[in-house]
Amino acid sequence: LTLISMGEFQNSAQNDLALRFGAVGYPMVKSEEFNQLVKWLFLGNRGIIAENVRHQLSKVVKYNQMVANLAILHNVEAMTGALKEMQREGWLTIDEEILAGRAPYRTEHIDRYCDYILDLGRKVPPMRYKTRIFQ
Numbered sequence: 106l107t108l109i110s111m112g113e114f115q116n117s118a119q120n121d122l123a124l125r126f127g128a129v130g131y132p133m134v135k136s137e138e139f140n141q142l143v144k145w146l147f148l149g150n151r152g153i154i155a156e157n158v159r160h161q162l163s164k165v166v167k168y169n170q171m172v173a174n175l176a177i178l179h180n181v182e183a184m185t186g187a188l189k190e191m192q193r194e195g196w197l198t199i200d201e202e203i204l205a206g207r208a209p210y211r212t213e214h215i216d217r218y219c220d221y222i223l224d225l226g227r228k229v230p231p232m233r234y235k236t237r238i239f240q
Contacts, residue, residue, distance in 0.1 A: 138210045143173045180209040
């Protein structure tokens with residue numbers, strides 16, 4: 106065992122926090138946000154997969170991640186459209202700082218337990234993949 110002074114301990118703790126929330130920690134936080142979204146979207150059994158069969162586990166995990174990716178795609182397209190509209194109307198000048206505070210892991214608008222009525226005759230507008238925020 107090594108004895109360290111209180112000052113060395115405080116410096117070590119500050120370095121750990123800087124590492125977690127600094128440049129290295131940013132991807133970790135994003136990964137944690139994605140995992141929280143995946144867990145939130147998991148329906149049934151409080152997020153516990155009851156099957157103990159490898160291929161069944163794999164199917165459940167892949168399906169749940171696909172649902173999460175679809176929710177993220179929907180959120181990104183909706184957020185991009187809203188930001189472009191605000192930009193067009195002059196409400197907002199979009200820069201990297203504004204975009205850094207936005208994440209596509211929103212769940213407030215998703216009603217997991219609602220009855221959704223599908224209108225199969227409704228024309229869905231094509232997704233705008235090439236919309237740019239910065240010129």
